[in-house]
Amino acid sequence: MRNKQKFKLWMAVTGIVLTGMFLGEGDVWAAPEKQTERNGAYADVNTCLNIREGAGTQHPVLAQLPKNGYCEVERREGDWCYITSDEISGYVFCDYLETGFTKEEYLTVTNQKEMKYAYSLQQKENVAAAASIGGKRQEIVDFALQFVGNPYVWGGTSLTNGADCSGFVQSIYKQFGISLPRVAADQANAGTRISVEEALPGDLIFYAENGSVYHVVMYIGNGKVVHASSSASGIKVSDLYRAHAVSGARFFIS
Structure with missing residues (x-):
């Protein structure tokens, strides 16, 4: 009986009310496991x-x-x-x-x-447009992808010995006669500003947090980007990080 009295006192203190069940002396109550929703x-x-x-x-x-x-x-x-x-x-x-x-x-x-x-109609149009554009866009993407696996170096601009995110895209574009500012925040304000949904292969997309741009990537199509990621992973291909992708920039037409 002492165990039951303690249990009743515990329910009174915690405010928990149990209905439709009876606990005998020595029984232990456990909350039912939450079922996985199949929605x-x-x-x-x-x-x-x-x-x-x-x-x-x-x-x-x-x-x-x-x-x-x-x-x-x-x-x-x-x-x-x-x-x-x-x-x-x-x-x-x-x-x-x-x-x-x-x-x-x-x-x-x-x-x-x-x-x-699902994909938006704008995304569908972008895929079709990218497929028909080809040309310089495909050349830029193909050129950038050959450096995947090379190191990330903060402040660097070398495609072989190491570059940071803005140095990487700056050096890629330089090979095609396009001049970009050195840092990502300035790059975000250059070129033609576009939304993330409008981005086509070869366009740049900027990541920001609390209103400050902290990273730039090159969109390569199908929700993927190539970028100088970090000292741990170097230059790599990743999924577009939509949670922080705030804007894009376009520096050429075809």
Whole structure:
């Protein structure tokens, strides 16, 4: 009985109320394990699924979810589901979704090696434009990629012996007759200012935190960038860090 009295006193002190259960003497109460939510879904379509601003075909399309593209269903409004896919949210027709998966289950069911997310219409146009532009853009990207694996050196501008982020892009552009300021903050204010979504292969994208630019990368397409990253990893190819990507700059047209 003493254990029960202590347990009741503990409940009174902590303010916890237990209902629908009885603990016998010597029993230990444990909170139930939280179940993994299966609100993941993927687009069961042949090409892509339109994501709209509102629940209905009268609303404009703002993005598309590709075949087998992953999203999370936030809520259902009649025949329409409000979804989030990476950084894009909107409405899709529910009948075109296969639902009830965790991310791990999604990769297994769809036989995907990595997550596939929605893309904005602007991103789709950029991919098509980049494919048709080629020319100098492709030359610049190809030239930059040959230095992947070389060292990062703070204050450096050598593509072989070491460069920092701004020195790397400055030296790349110099080979094509384009003059850039030395530091990333000044580079961000040069050229033609563009949004991150408008970036095409060969354009520069700037990372900032608390309003201050601290890093510059070169966009190479498909959500990837090449940059002089750090002394630990050197010049490398990475995914675009969208959380800190604030603006872009364009220094040539074709």
